[in-house]
Amino acid sequence: MKKITIALLLIGSTLFIYRCTSSKKTTATATTKETSPVSNEITNEKILVEAQKKSSAITLANITNGVDVYNNKCFNCHGAKGGIEGHSATEWVSIIDRMAPKSKLTAEEKNNLSHYILAKKELMNAK
Numbered sequence: 001m002k003k004i005t006i007a008l009l010l011i012g013s014t015l016f017i018y019r020c021t022s023s024k025k026t027t028a029t030a031t032t033k034e035t036s037p038v039s040n041e042i043t044n045e046k047i048l049v050e051a052q053k054k055s056s057a058i059t060l061a062n063i064t065n066g067v068d069v070y071n072n073k074c075f076n077c078h079g080a081k082g083g084i085e086g087h088s089a090t091e092w093v094s095i096i097d098r099m100a101p102k103s104k105l106t107a108e109e110k111n112n113l114s115h116y117i118l119a120k121k122e123l124m125n126a127k
Contacts, residue, residue, distance in 0.1 A: 042124070044060060045060070046123060050120075050122050050123050051063060054115075054119075055115075058115050062115055062116075063112070063115060063116050065108070066115055067116055069109045069116075070113060074113075084117055084120055085124050089122075092117050092118060096113060096117070
């Protein structure tokens with residue numbers, strides 16, 4: 001009985017860890033709307049225009065990567081819990097800083113995620 005309990009705990013733990021580290025890939029292109037399960041109303045192009053108000057160096061590839069990071073590393077574990085609209089821009093900066101090491105984000109992924117979320121947040125607030 002003890003061996004069965006331990007085996008079930010190991011299987012459950014493995015499945016949980018796999019779910020949170022799964023890297024199923026989604027693609028967002030310049031001609032499609034965001035692939036996030038949260039919202040499909042704001043296109044990547046609109047997000048890019050908003051992000052470029054802060055820095056003209058931001059590209060569509062940066063935004064697309066930010067979408068991918070959000071979908072594959074944030075949404076996989078947190079789901080639609082609050083979504084982007086659930087936090088202020090200031091809170092998002094803190095959340096991204098805190099979660100980046102836990103999610104093993106590279107500096108580039110962290111920057112792209114920040115550009116994506118903060119620009120999308122601005123567009124959402126403008127509605």
